[in-house]
Amino acid sequence: MRFSHTLSKTPFLAPIMASGSVSGSASLVWFRKGLRIHDNPALEYASKGSKSVYPVFVIDPHYMEPDPNAFSPGSALAGLNRIRFLLESLVDLDLSLKKLGSRLLILKGEPSEVVIRCLKEWDIKKLCFEYDTEPYYQALDKKVKDYASTAGIEVFSPVSHTLFNPVDIIQKNGGRPALSYQSFLKLAGQPSWASSPLSISISSLPPIADVGSCEITEVPTVEELGYRDYEQDELTPFRGGESEALKRLRESISNKEWVANFEKPKGDPSAYAKPATTVLSPYLKTYTNVDLSHHCICILCFVTLPFSPFLISLQFGCLSSRYFYQCLINVYKNVKKHTSPPVSLVGQLLWRDFFYTVAFATPNFDRMKGNRICKQIPWNNDDELLAAWREARTGYPWIDAIMVQLRKWGWMHHLARHCVACFLTRGDLFVHWEKGRDVFERLLIDSDWALNNGNWMWLSCSSFFYQYNRIYSPVSFGKKYDPNGNYIRHFLPVLKDMPKQYIYEPWTAPLSVQTQAKCIIGRDYPKPVVSHDSASKECKRKLGEAYALNQKLNGQVSEDDLKDLRRKLEEDKEQESGSRRQKQKL
DNA sequence: CGACGGTTGGACGC
DNA sequence: GCGTCCAACCGTCG
Structure with missing residues (x-):
């Protein structure tokens, strides 16, 4: 056959x-x-x-x-x-x-x-x-x-x-x-x-x-499992x-x-199939009619x-x-030329196997402690910041809109996943990647143990990827693809009347503009939980110190070592702000 | 030991 | 839209 x-x-x-x-x-x-x-x-x-x-x-x-x-x-x-x-x-x-x-x-x-x-x-x-x-x-x-x-x-x-x-x-x-x-x-x-x-x-x-x-x-x-009082608009179209x-x-x-x-692909993380109504069937219809060449940038x-x-x-x-693999090879045989891994479709399947393989060979792959390939990093344990991220109230509309899509659809574009994962961990909040992993695991309809853990380590610069200076901006990254903020307006309707020039940074809008848009920042939509400029600088500094420690101890970083590093980072921070105050006095 | 490349950063100039 | 710099990480390979 x-x-x-x-x-x-x-x-x-x-x-x-x-x-x-x-x-x-x-x-x-x-x-x-x-x-x-x-x-x-x-x-x-x-x-x-x-x-x-x-x-x-x-x-x-x-x-x-x-x-x-x-x-x-x-x-x-x-x-x-x-x-x-x-x-x-x-x-x-x-x-x-x-x-x-x-x-x-x-x-x-x-x-x-x-x-x-x-x-x-x-x-x-x-x-x-x-x-x-x-x-x-x-x-x-x-x-x-x-x-x-x-x-x-x-x-x-x-x-x-x-x-x-x-x-x-x-x-x-x-x-x-x-x-x-x-x-x-x-x-x-x-x-x-x-x-x-x-x-x-x-x-x-x-x-x-x-x-x-x-x-x-x-x-x-x-319903038979006991789920009754859920909101219809929280149901995925998939x-x-x-x-x-x-x-x-x-x-x-x-x-x-x-x-x-x-x-x-130059994937557009802000692309979504615009639902005509909240009723599921037309929603689904709209979505299945979406041109695959644009959206299945998968x-x-x-x-x-x-x-x-x-x-x-x-x-x-x-x-x-x-x-799926054989179907793809069969198409390749019948065309003059085709793309290759890592960018081709077959390349995507190989990524999946890549993560399955390394996950199988790595004890404690789903945690930092005792994980041979995972950098030991003194993540903080800030439940407030975690909750703000999880509940889509970081005050950064691009981040919050993605988190709403995650909750409602159980799916978002991979670059959107990168943005929120980076923001939670090494980019801004410095929260442990395991916390974010748990949220994705629960909410994504396509979550998978090996791929989910592997990618959280990737995005948090704990393994596979180490260029911690490259941080996704919670403001400009989305703006590149969607300058008008349509994606934000869709998933965060509270911001739907915010003018284009403020939609990614609504806290900068003058009060008169906020009033006009019927969205007062701090009341109707939160102020940013952190300042991206200072938070990301702080994260880079911590990652630098943590990497140095991992290198010095050849990966054998104990919990006490991490505790010491946390203390040192705190002291440095206080010293820095102290010297800054002195400079200001002078 | 050093060179090289890494699926997808940002800011800036042109 | 593309090149360049930023700063400089890691694993792999010779």
């Missing part, structure tokens, strides 16, 4: 003929990510030679239950938009499985306990699930695999979420991950499966046998699920020019990034990154 079918409406036909085999036994497919039928080796293997297949998804209440103390609607770990996106993906998966004569079995509880109970109850002989490199799944899967091995159950756990097996690449490099993109490219080379067909179509599945005493439910709605992802993918790759010429950089459901869908695995 050649890949040239990709562009046609008919999907590849590499059907798995498995049903009807009477001699087989029962298999369980455990879905976690990889919420798809196409290119799903775990599902394919389970269905081969089994007389019955149980497709299972376990809802962990810890992940889904409403948390009344959270700063926005959602659970402690996931915002409502993220939860909805996941549920939509599950509904779509259930529908697809039903078309194949099966269905998705939803169970609730601690996932390893639930899966082990199912293995016993259903007399499972084969357990199949996608391999996952995240520490959470590594620990979870160990419990389940340990049980399976004592019970004599075969476990099949293929790598199918990324282009490469991170283990292979780390081994090639003598046990250490590449820390730069270029060295990663050299190590990685071509994926082994690049020119062989992926299994992207299944004609039928073996049936589900008796479910015994296990409690099975349908995919719950957000829809989850494999069907939508594949549809969008096919539409996008049918534009060969766009795929071939995709280049690190870099997978901060997570996956994209203004497009098919790229967002990589996260939950509604779309296979390998299938």
Whole structure:
């Protein structure tokens, strides 16, 4: 089967003929990510030679239950938009499985306990699930695999979420991950499966046998999970699920020019699809009609990034990154010239693998302490500043508008992500990147453990990127793209009548102008929490000192060392302001 | 050890 | 819209 079918409406036909085999036994497919039928080796293997297949998804209440103390609607770990996106993906998966004569079995509880109970109850002989490199799944899967091995159950756990097996690449490099993109490219080379067909179509599945005493439910709605009093305008226009992802993918790759010429775009972080109303359906319609060439300037950089459901869908695995890769290569074959990594579309997929690989090889990748590749920096612990950033009241309209978009849409342009991440950490507020990471993780519908942590380290100059003198200006960066401030006016309606010349710095507007615009700074919209000029200078000074300490101690910076550095920085600051006062006296 | 390049900074001059 | 300077970081490679 050649890949040239990709562009046609008919999907590849590499059907798995498995049903009807009477001699087989029962298999369980455990879905976690990889919420798809196409290119799903775990599902394919389970269905081969089994007389019955149980497709299972376990809802962990810890992940889904409403948390009344959270700063926005959602659970402690996931915002409502993220939860909805996941549920939509599950509904779509259930529908697809039903078309194949099966269905998705939803169970609730601690996932390893639930899966082990199912293995016993259903007399499972084969357990199949996608391999996952995240520490959470590594620990979870160990419990389940340990049980399976004592019970004599075969476990099949293929790598199918990324282009490469991170283990292979780390081994090639003598046990250490590449820390730069270029060295990663050299190590990685071509994926082994690049020119062989992926299994992207299944004609039928073996049936589900008796479910015994296990409690099975349908995919719950957000209301059934206990979410009731949320604002309609806080709901994302993005829809989850494999069907939508594949549809969008096919539409996008049918534009060969766009795929071939995709280049690190001069992306416009202020571009957004202007909703006609707050009602969702026309909103969605407007958005899906947006010209992809302008808006799908999607870099997978901060997570996956994209203004497009098919790229967002990589996260939950509604779309296979390998299938996407093959589609892109297929387009490249049919055009005279095309762009290359890091700027090409394939280059974006490789960024994703880059972060997965380094994350897998780095203990404590999601924190500063004990993280070999992370600079030890004396971030402050200012909850007031953090809250101002999180709640879109820093007083910098460009920053606040982006934070509103994050909350409402669960998505913003990658350069917009850069701006707010830089502002929170090394640029202005000097708040710990882990705090910002938590907010993104919860609110982004495309957040991903490896990419999110990697990019927060990148933006905070903790790893990968170290040019801490380059700071995004919370005023001029956005102005470059959107001098009229339309993006700000949209997401911060309180500023909608502020004249163009003050929209990025409304505190500089004369009181008469503020009155005219019906927005008094300090009353209707906050004054800046810090002065960017002095705050950014201060940040550079602290980063310089912290880097020097890291170098001096060869990365072995203890908590006491950081405490000492904090004290020193405070003293220097007082001395400086003291000498400034003296100068003024003289 | 030194040179080189790094997916996307800002300000300024032209 | 492009080049230059600013100041000068890091990992990689020879």
